[in-house]
Amino acid sequence: MSVAQTIADILNRQNVKATFFLANEKTSRGDFSLDDSWKSYWQDRVREGHHFGSHTYDHLYFVKDGPAGEIFAKPQFGPKAGVATLYNEASYCREIRRVDERFKELTGTSLQKIWRAPGGKTSPRSIRMGDQCSYQHIGWSPAGFLGDELSSQTHPNKMLLDKASSQLQDGDITMAHLGIWSRKDPWAPAVLEQLILNLKARGFCFATLPKRDK
Template sequence: MKRISHNAFTRITAALMFGCFSLAAFAQTAECSKKVYLTFDTGNMSVAEKVAEILKRQNVKATFFLSNEKTFRGDFSLDDSWKGYWQERVKEGHHFGSHTYDHTYFVKDGPKGEVFERPQFGPKAGMTILYNEAAMCKEIRKVDQRFQELTEHPIQKIWRAPGGKTSPVLIRMGDMCGYQHIGWAAAGFLGDELNSDKHPNNVLLEKASRDLKDGDITMAHLGIWSRKDPWAPAVLEQLIINLKGSGFCFGLLPKNSGNPSK
């Protein structure tokens, strides 16, 4: 039998290893042919820990949009009592955006490039107030400042208007302040704030698993007062599993940042 020289053996081994790595890379690419973006608004934080556990177990990253909202514990989501929670999410590599500090809803455009807004929390809760660009920028940026106090980490330069209610004037205000507005896809509305009798969890799971497309942004909350049968964890983990099985990876916002997680 003809013996193979050491150099030839080395070349053959290298070629086989390269082939294996190439196949592995191809398999990863084929496995992750689409991307979806999971996002969570603060809400009442009643399922915040469960959401974090599921994301960690599934090795998936998400983007959180923060307001200083009243929580199920009677405190507020950007109080010092939530410092540990946000610090852990930073360590895990999630992204963060502003949801306006006082969860301030857009009402309508005002005169001279201003907007009427109605804070849900804070000293002016329930009042309809005229905001100019500087005032709106302060409302968006205050979340960034507070988050840095809690975590020593800035949020991404992104924000989301409460309820997704906007106008071109409001979007431009955010842009001028340096924060990109992030909405969600129609299929990305995951329904966690809907009536659970009319929209049961199994129906919401089936709909999202079926309808989400490549590039879609989803939206749910870390807790909702109005839903009797909580959406998380009933839907979240199985939805992630279903999406992985359909070839989705999970990206971070803004879309030009971060590596997708499986």
């Protein structure tokens, strides 16, 4: 969340609506992104007309399918952080739905019925679990990986900006974060606004998820 407000300001300035996928992640302030301390931030984004989905409450990284219809996933936060844990359909659904319940407590608004797996790591079984829980999984396009998780030494901001500006195509879904702990050269202030301007110059407009039927 270190550049959360910066990103919100850029989106407002450029009149772009985004889709935020939320997990209860530790922030640079020492709190968590779904704590009451972030209530006004999320309320403001709702008022601005953005969309919201689940990123699983404790940021569950899929590990592998389990032996009897379950999956193994490793929470990044919460009481089982760092431990590969077995989830059946009900318990995995609970991790997806907990974000929805908490977001409604904070904002009075429900999520769209969409979710994104941390790291984009899934299996057909985990996707099916989300579907049976009434949440559609949404990933990103290959060109839409904007690279803010990568090392700034090997992937400087200019490289990421040039790549996304030239390679994104109509209908692509992009993905970036509200801050990355490990990146030394912050991505958002240097790249996001110029990327939006470059894409607008190519004739693109922007839309929230889920995609509307044509």
